[in-house]
Amino acid sequence: MSSRDAVLNRIRAALAADTAPPPPIPRDYIRVGDNPPGSPPVLELMVDRLIDYKAVVREVTPDQLADAIDDALTGSRSVVIAQDLDPDLAAAAARSNRTVTIDGNPAVLTPAELDSIDAVITTAKVGIALSGTITLDGGPGQGRRAITLVPDFHLIVLHADQIVQTVPEAIARLDPLRPLTMIAGPSATSDIELERVEGVHGPRTLYVLIVG
Numbered sequence: 001m002s003s004r005d006a007v008l009n010r011i012r013a014a015l016a017a018d019t020a021p022p023p024p025i026p027r028d029y030i031r032v033g034d035n036p037p038g039s040p041p042v043l044e045l046m047v048d049r050l051i052d053y054k055a056v057v058r059e060v061t062p063d064q065l066a067d068a069i070d071d072a073l074t075g076s077r078s079v080v081i082a083q084d085l086d087p088d089l090a091a092a093a094a095r096s097n098r099t100v101t102i103d104g105n106p107a108v109l110t111p112a113e114l115d116s117i118d119a120v121i122t123t124a125k126v127g128i129a130l131s132g133t134i135t136l137d138g139g140p141g142q143g144r145r146a147i148t149l150v151p152d153f154h155l156i157v158l159h160a161d162q163i164v165q166t167v168p169e170a171i172a173r174l175d176p177l178r179p180l181t182m183i184a185g186p187s188a189t190s191d192i193e194l195e196r197v198e199g200v201h202g203p204r205t206l207y208v209l210i211v212g
Contacts, residue, residue, distance in 0.1 A: 032166065042164070061211070066092040069095075069121065073153075076119040080109065081102055114147060123156070125142075126163070154183075154207070156183075157211060160210060
């Protein structure tokens, strides 16, 4: 008998002896917040959490959105977008003589090509105020996960009614079979001396435009 078989046999024997039913799973957590999606308290909490995570946040009206995109992308000379990004958002990204590259048209960009692009602009699926988390699911305007991870600057356009208060409310809006990416501020990590370093595993700067 191999060592592997011996270990597996001991695990099976231990599991077979345990006939006690599993304990009930507590489900007394908050499922629905006190405030509806997009309400002022929810937006205030979301902004507070995002700022705490060192994201840049700006609340704008629909009429201000195009100018806000142009302003947010100041300093970026090139932007990548998904094929199905709203044409108005794409046009705003192209202002100030920026080069806008459409991923997948005609071919998906390589990591090296993405690395040469300054910024990416996407929409999102849902925001969670309690945790300051924004979730992408590859839906309209979001594109492949790669385009949101390689460029150093990520601009997200999030509508107020997409922001819910609690995690369970957000989960109810998500399809677990889709490629979910949960973002809580810029990519960051800390070394053994707890020195925070940003941009290690994704964009160094997260800029969120909340449209309401």
